[in-house]
Every structure is written in C-alpha cells, then in structure tokens.
Amino acid sequence: MSSSVATQTKPGRYHHGDLRNALLDAARELASEIGVDNFTLREVARRANVSPAAPYHHFADKRDLTRALAIEAFSKLTTALSNAKHKKHSPLEQLEQVGIAYVMFAFEHLAEFRFMFRRELCAEEGDFDPLETAGINAQAVLHNTVLEAQNAKQIIAENPQDIVITLWSVVHGLSCILLESPLSKTTTAKSAKNMAKSVVQLSIQGILAHRE
Amino acid sequence: MSSSVATQTKPGRYHHGDLRNALLDAARELASEIGVDNFTLREVARRANVSPAAPYHHFADKRDLTRALAIEAFSKLTTALSNAKHKKHSPLEQLEQVGIAYVMFAFEHLAEFRFMFRRELCAEEGDFDPLETAGINAQAVLHNTVLEAQNAKQIIAENPQDIVITLWSVVHGLSCILLESPLSKTTTAKSAKNMAKSVVQLSIQGILAHRE
DNA sequence: CAACAGAACTTGACATTGTTTAGATTCTAG
DNA sequence: CTAGAATCTAAACAATGTCAAGTTCTGTTG
Known part of the structure; x- marks a missing residue:
C-alpha cells in the first residue's frame, strides 16, 4: 500500500523524502x-x-522502530475489528x-502480530505510552460489544x-497457537477461520443469557 | 534445585564436570x-x-540451547498439569x-514460558522434533481429561x-496477556489465580452437558 | 602402568550487529 | 541569498555468534 509510495521516492537524492515510512x-x-x-x-x-x-534520525533505537510498528499494527487491528463488528x-x-x-x-498479518505483544516495548511505569493506548483502543471494540450484548440481555450480566478477558483470551490464545505451534504448520486460511468460528461459538455458549 | 548442584562442580578444574546443565x-x-x-x-x-x-561442545548453537530449555519447560508443564489434575x-x-x-x-515460570512457544525453534518439516513431542505430551493431559469428562457425560459430546483447542486457547491466551500486556504490570499471583478461575469457569460453562 | 584416542575446554580470530561521534550535504526560513 | 536546521554519510567502538586450531584432561587398551 503505502509501501510502494514511500519506498520509491527519488532514488538518487541525498534526502530520501520519506525515510521514516520507507524504514517501517x-x-x-x-x-x-x-x-x-x-x-x-x-x-x-x-x-x-x-x-x-x-535510521537514528527517525527512531531513537531499534526498539523504538519496532515499537512504531507495533502501534501501527494495533491501529490496523482496531479497524479490522471495527469493520467486522459492523457487518x-x-x-x-x-x-x-x-x-x-x-x-x-x-493469521493474515503474522509478522505484525508478533510485534504487538512484547512487554519490553512498553514505556516505563508512569510514562504515557502510546503503545498501551493503541492496545486499549483495540480492546475497546470488544468491550463495547460486550456491554451492548449485556444491555440487549443477550448474554449474562456478569x-x-x-467476559471481555475470557473472550479476548480465547481468540488471542488461538491466534498464538496457530502462529507458534508446530502443530499448525499446514493450516490454511479456511481451516483457521473454521477453528476460530468453532472456538468463538463454544465460548459464547458459556455466556448466553437464555439457556435454550 | 539442580542448579546449585550443577553449577558448582570444582571451580578450578579444566573440565567443568557438568557444563551442559550449568549452562542451562x-x-x-x-x-x-x-x-x-x-x-x-x-x-x-x-x-x-x-x-x-x-557451549559449542554441548549445543550446536544458541538456538539449540534455547530449544533444550523449551523442551525442559514443556516437561515441567506436563507434570504441573498432571499434578493439578490428580488433586x-x-x-x-x-x-x-x-x-x-x-x-x-x-505466571510462575515467566521466563521459561516465553521460551516454549517459538516457531523458529522447531525442527524442519519431516524431521523428528523432540520439542514438538514435548508439546504434545503437555496437551495430552488436557486431551485425556476432556475425553474422560465426555465419557462421564459431564460435558457435551462435541x-x-x-473442545481441547478452545480450552487450551483460553488458558494460553490469558497467560500471554498476563505476561505480555502492559495492562498487567501490577498483577499479583492471587489476582492471576482469580482471573484464571473465572475465565476457566466461564469457558467450561459453554460445554456443560446439563444446562440446569 | 604407560600411551594413546577422544572428549572437554581455551585462544584467537572473523564477520556482523547496535550505536555514537564528527562531518558533509541539502533543504528552508527570513 | 544566506544562516541554521534537518537529513544523511563515514568511520569507529564494543559486543555478539561462531569457527578453526591448539591444549588439557579422562578413560580405555595394550
């Protein structure tokens, strides 16, 4: 996307033009x-x-570069979740x-996903941490949906x-397993989606308001 | 445990005695x-x-050393799960x-846990992979328990x-969140246990055989 | 018991990495 | 047009993973 734009700005010039994005x-x-x-x-x-x-004119160090990628990835995740929700x-x-x-x-953003959850990328205690807020934003999509489902009496009022942590755990856990486990070397996008569906449905079963 | 034994073998000697374990x-x-x-x-x-x-006389390379740690950690996990089960x-x-x-x-073996789930530690496709079997062994504890619960008609016959993947996902996901998320900087062992309990109970709710 | 083979280490080296410092180049206000 | 800020390069540093060649130990065999 932005890659083709950012990377190819006047190759011969001393000033790159948009090195920051090209590096990302x-x-x-x-x-x-x-x-x-x-x-x-x-x-x-x-x-x-x-x-x-x-790179040191655009990022403090290597860690700072990866942190920028993580923040960006979180914001992509937020829109992905939000889009899915509004279907x-x-x-x-x-x-x-x-x-x-x-x-x-x-599954689709494998590399970026691995950047996102790394304790060492967080700012020191007390400092304002844009990475942290990026994460909270993503989680907010799920959080709001849970609240709405509770208001609609579709799930239990626990x-x-x-409830948010349980659902977040189950999808995050499945993601990690799909990405890191050797068991999943042969997983296709289709079977990943099926697993996601079955896992999510089973989890939702446990919090339904009306048990048939 | 074994550390004090392994590490302190005759400090002056040319041959360490048990360098492999000392390195681990x-x-x-x-x-x-x-x-x-x-x-x-x-x-x-x-x-x-x-x-x-x-170290190169005991491990092929750095990766091999960490792989050994991961295998060891998986086996510890297996016994921890097994012990918990038989209570x-x-x-x-x-x-x-x-x-x-x-x-x-x-939560308690933070560092070791981080070693365990890394795709890059796995052997090449087709090769026998002790790390993979170590992981399967750990999962087997959960798998067997699920089968037994099904046989006892305590959970659904799905x-x-x-079911295994759902439960594994939820506990693995919560673990990752507790370890990597900035949200959890102040988590104590007690609150971790409470979260685990609530998350596991909610998940089990979804697969109960008798819905009151 | 002596000598030898092989295992367990060390030394020294190499390419590569993250990062810093000093300097060169280019852009942009005024 | 020019000063100063922004952006980049060049050269260097300590540290890392790893390897090849030696050194020292240990156990086995004659």
Whole structure:
C-alpha cells in the first residue's frame, strides 16, 4: 500500500523524502521474511538504501522502530475489528464476528502480530505510552460489544470485564497457537477461520443469557 | 534445585564436570533477568566460568540451547498439569484444575514460558522434533481429561479436539496477556489465580452437558 | 602402568550487529 | 541569498555468534 509510495521516492537524492515510512515498510517486510526476532536494523537500512546510521534520525533505537510498528499494527487491528463488528446488527452476532476477525487478523498479518505483544516495548511505569493506548483502543471494540450484548440481555450480566478477558483470551490464545505451534504448520486460511468460528461459538455458549 | 548442584562442580578444574546443565541453569537465570530476547550466549558462558566457545561442545548453537530449555519447560508443564489434575476425582473438576494450573505455571515460570512457544525453534518439516513431542505430551493431559469428562457425560459430546483447542486457547491466551500486556504490570499471583478461575469457569460453562 | 584416542575446554580470530561521534550535504526560513 | 536546521554519510567502538586450531584432561587398551 503505502509501501510502494514511500519506498520509491527519488532514488538518487541525498534526502530520501520519506525515510521514516520507507524504514517501517522495509522492517515489516524483513520481519515477515526472516522473523521478528532476527531482523536487523542494518539490513533495514540497507533495503532503504541508506547508511546504517540513518535510521537514528527517525527512531531513537531499534526498539523504538519496532515499537512504531507495533502501534501501527494495533491501529490496523482496531479497524479490522471495527469493520467486522459492523457487518452485523445483533450484538451477539457482532461478538462472534469480532472474535473471528481477531484470529484472522493474526493469521493474515503474522509478522505484525508478533510485534504487538512484547512487554519490553512498553514505556516505563508512569510514562504515557502510546503503545498501551493503541492496545486499549483495540480492546475497546470488544468491550463495547460486550456491554451492548449485556444491555440487549443477550448474554449474562456478569462483571463485563471478566467476559471481555475470557473472550479476548480465547481468540488471542488461538491466534498464538496457530502462529507458534508446530502443530499448525499446514493450516490454511479456511481451516483457521473454521477453528476460530468453532472456538468463538463454544465460548459464547458459556455466556448466553437464555439457556435454550 | 539442580542448579546449585550443577553449577558448582570444582571451580578450578579444566573440565567443568557438568557444563551442559550449568549452562542451562545460567541461561534460565539470565533470561529471567534480562528477557528471553536479549540474553546472550557469551554471558551465559561467562556465568558458568567458561570461554565463549565452550557451549559449542554441548549445543550446536544458541538456538539449540534455547530449544533444550523449551523442551525442559514443556516437561515441567506436563507434570504441573498432571499434578493439578490428580488433586480431584471428577473429570469436570479436573478440567478446571488443569486450566488454572496452566495459567499459574506461566505466571510462575515467566521466563521459561516465553521460551516454549517459538516457531523458529522447531525442527524442519519431516524431521523428528523432540520439542514438538514435548508439546504434545503437555496437551495430552488436557486431551485425556476432556475425553474422560465426555465419557462421564459431564460435558457435551462435541468433537473433542474442538473442545481441547478452545480450552487450551483460553488458558494460553490469558497467560500471554498476563505476561505480555502492559495492562498487567501490577498483577499479583492471587489476582492471576482469580482471573484464571473465572475465565476457566466461564469457558467450561459453554460445554456443560446439563444446562440446569 | 604407560600411551594413546577422544572428549572437554581455551585462544584467537572473523564477520556482523547496535550505536555514537564528527562531518558533509541539502533543504528552508527570513 | 544566506544562516541554521534537518537529513544523511563515514568511520569507529564494543559486543555478539561462531569457527578453526591448539591444549588439557579422562578413560580405555595394550
């Protein structure tokens, strides 16, 4: 998307034009090729055709670059969840859609997903942390849907936070398993979606207001 | 435990005695201090009082060392789950215990837990992978309990694999959230256990055989 | 018991990495 | 047009993963 735009700005020039985004694009690409853990800042710079020190004019250090990617990924996730939600009208159906969308986002944005949940990227205690708020925003989509489903008496009136955590846990857990477990080497997008659906439906069963 | 034994074998000698275990101990310790991602092989060697090249006589490379830690951690998890299970007799109660034990294991063995789920540690497709079997063993505890609960007609007769994945997802997801999310900086063991209990109970609600 | 084979280490080296410092180049206000 | 800020390069540093070549120990065999 923005990658083609950002990366190819006047190759010969001294000033790159939009190096910050070019670096982000290169990092995303590199991480999806060789893994989030062994990607190097120097190679990112190399791919953007700049010197190894150039990134330091746009990011404090390597950690700061990956943090920017994580924030960006969280905001993508937020819109993905929000889009999925608004495909349905009933809060209960929305709950299901949001859950499935979470897993599919992880499946489709593998590399970015791995950037998102890393304790070491967070700011120090007390500092304002944009990464933290990005995460909270994503979670808010689920949280609101739970509240709406409760208001519509479609699910039990238990402490909403407990319900949010349960649902978030189950979709996040499935995502991690799909991405990291060796069991899942052969998983296709279709079977991932089926698993997501079945897991989400089973979880929702436990919080339904009317037991048939 | 074994650390004190393994680490302190005749400090002056050329041959360490049990360097392999000493390295594993040092790596575990170091990882829990500075994180799984930035721990270095050289520092591990330093702590075991050997040269930087010494580890290569016991492990193929850094990855191989961490793989050994992951396998070891999986086997610890297996016994933790198994112990938790056998505290109760009813399969349904066992299911709950196993779920809670999973989360508590993650909480108490933070560093080791982070070693366990990393795709890059797996062997190549087709090769026999001890890490994979270690993971399967741990999952088997949950799997068996689900089967037993189904046989006892305590939970629905749905495809057992779906139920296993749902339960595994929810406890794994909660574990990841507790460990990686910035939201959880202040979580105590007690509140972790409470969350685990509530999340597991809600999930089990969805698969109960008798809906009152 | 002696000598030898192999295992367990060390030394020293290499390419690569993250990061810093100093300097060069280009852009942009005034 | 020009000063100063923004953006980049070049060169260097310590540290890392890893390897090849030696060194020292240990157990086995004659």
